[in-house]
Amino acid sequence: MALQDFRADAMRCTRCAYCKWIPFDLIKSARFSRGCPSMEAGKYHSYSAGGRLITALSLMDGRSTVTERVKDSIFKCNLCGQCDVSCKICRYDMEPLEAMRELRATIVSEGHTLPQLDQVIEGLRTQFNMLGQPAKNRGNWAAALQIKNLTKESADYVFHPGCRYSFDGELAHVTRDCVDILQRAGIDFGIFGQNEKCCGGRAYDMGYRANFNSMAKANLSAWKRAGVTTVITPCAECYHTFSRKYTAKAGSEIKVVHMVQFIAQLVREGKLKFTRPQKMTVTYHDPCHLGRQGEPYVAWEGEEKKIFGQAVCYDPPRPRYNGAFGVYEEPREILRAIPGIELREMERIREASWCCGAGGGSREAYPEFSRATADERLEEARSTGAAAIVTACSWCERNFLDSIESSEAKLKVFDIVELVAQAL
């Protein structure tokens, strides 16, 4: 797609500002009513989804140019998709999140980049990961484990931890816990170890399409060679990328499973028994890419058509992604199944979840903004009285851990897989 393809969205934006809030029906307090971290930081209307649609129109029509302020308004965004959910409460014809991605990719292709993100992408290009780490260290987390090496062997499933779970020493235990669970389940799986490559999803969101394309091509080829039919991942961003971006942009037909879906299925079938109670009050943070951006996805190609004279619909009918069918229940099923765990929900949950602040290049380019976004979420978590915040995404975890370290908060951060492993 090109930016011009979203011109109609921009022309049909009504500047209603729903994109700045969680769905109004779900507001339970004034304190936790806002939905857009970018607006809270940037304040001007341009920092909202609607504002970016207007920016796109303004640039396309030559009314303005890309200035440092414009770049700030475009890049200072986690692309969390809350705006998309809220817009689609009433609109069937708008795709604000996709439009914002396209705007970003457009200005990147024109050379309007941020040096911090250029550096990250250079690391991706040479070392195939988003953390700027040497590729040869990627498989170190599995050094002591006996796992099929899919560079040489075949398997039905590939376990793809993703960059953060592979390289982040503090999270490596989660990766190993995943392997333990997979082995207990007895499925035929393998890993690519140091030859694993980044999913490319964050590069896509940062606007670097070509780099995403090369990662997608490499991963799909590798999986095909290894006979893989299903990819399992504990990372929400990888999950979203494989199940949606690979399907939409790279024609992938591979099945994608997140660890919470896999574990929930084992729990339902009675194949995973929790024997060690975990006495703790927790709250669950819905990662953007597993929740509202984690809906089942079907690639679509078609055209706009009009009915009743002017009402917009699509031919063939265009699937609707508004966060309604994200992966929300499975993590909650798991937490309810672990003895001793008391789950207390935050106000902004499921499709209305406030972002952790790590996505879209924000963590790399705008650390203060990223931290402030995480702080806001942690405050909401603390307001529940929970002792811990649990999530199912490495990037959320890392951002929360970093935020807690610099604050006086007494709140633990858990990966849901970690809790599962502790309870087995």
Place this chain on the structure above:
Amino acid sequence: MIRTIPKEAYGAIKDIVGADNISDDPAILDSYAFEVMSELVRPDHCHFMPRPWAIVLPGSTEEVAAVTRLCNKYGIKVKPISTGWYHWAAPLKDDEPTVQFDLRRMDKIIEIDEKNMYAVVEPYVICAQLQAEVMKRGLNVNIIGAGCSTSIVASACAYFGAGPSSFYMGNNSENLLGQEWVTPAGDVIRTGSLSSNCGWFCSEGPGPSPRGITRGTLGSRGGLGTYTRCAIKLSPWEGPPVMEPTGKAPGYRLPIPEKFRVYTIGAPSWDAYADCFYKIYDNGIGYIFHRQFNLAGADLAAALWLTYIDPTKTLNDVETAVADPEIKRITEESRISFQLILQGSSIENIQLQDKILNAIMRQCGCYKVERFCEPDMAEFTNMYLQRLGHKHCNYMWVGGYMGSWMQPGTPDFVKGYVPIAIDSFAKDQESGKLVQCGGDALMGCGSTIGGGGLCGLEQFVSYDPNDDSSVDACIQHMEDAVTTTARHGIPPGKEYIYLQVGWPEEKVWDALARMPQKFVLNFQRKIKEAFDPNALGDRNYPWLPEGWGEKTTG
């Protein structure tokens, strides 16, 4: 062409609000110039109104006042907005230096006085936020028809402020208590009891009460200074302290508490519809009273809403639904209908209200539209009308909506213009350049004032802002409505004030001079001269230049 305020003025404002809170970047400015309905009034259907020359984000009344005084010094117009919706929120002229205040930093709920039932808010507190907070205390707030995303200060201090709950809770203009106002000259005026340091409880005194001044005949819409705080009356709420919606987006559902009833009531004729309204007024039942779902057009409403509440469906499915025999039956059953939510103070009270309503329906020949009273639709109706968080559905068909007609009056007056409005709109749809939803896309409050007596119905005209021919069709409809109403001796409707936004001032003054009570506008000129000596406010606060009325023959 990029226009900027003088560097000296920019620097001085920056010193007041901070460097991060002022911008003259063209793209930033465009995000404020772009407004809904711009394409109906601007040359070449441009979607941008005139650009402000700078955006300022003040954080306090003191900053608002200081920047306003500065603008007086430099002759820069001031145009404040809070949530900033509709084309009149933007500057009206390209060649006038204008600073736009975006008041989003002033977003605090200052106080909720539970005992005396009022709340004090800043401009960027939206209805949804305040409602969520006051419901915890057994209270509720009137949410205007534009929905819960709007500013309470904006509706209470400036315009009519009517919504589905106005029948019970009053119009926000009735609900305004003390207010704090920064005049166009930069003076801070506190009104009513607030001005005598007696608190917020009364809008009329002891102390000056400029409610008639600030609101004027049609409201200021940013044309007469900046409202920085207000106190708003609250009403009783018998429901749960926190709303717990169920279901999936978009059609969230709100369970109906035992002291509530949620109905869609059908009428066999517009005479019966009006009779029913009078009887509801006279019997004092009803908490939320609105003709809501018909915004989609009576021909399509049943199909649309029954599709909408299914999270697996899209607008494509409406095309199929419309042809379904059962949907056709419901369409006819609900053709002349409205929504009514009852709130009882006790179980006995709600049961009594039910009996009264049943008796009213029997007398008028009205009935409950059964499918819309089933739990799924009733709970959706409850959610929709209690929180009013789906008002963007006005734009659901294709992104463009313009509300025409909506002349307020008694139910008998309104029923009188309804057939004319329906015939006229049906004709305008024949070209296919507007959404063909049938001539009756009329929506409106059961009463725009507390206790009943005044209502109105507006046509929901849906057009494609991305298609110039559709935009033209909407403009034609607006002009047809102006002509049709004049021909039938009906006062002009909302389309008239929307069109005026694009007129040159002289044309506006000529039109105002023909009003039956133009002395009001001469009085408003006096107000403007007193409070806005340097003419920093725009003509959204209507007034007539001296002698203009006398020069123009009616």
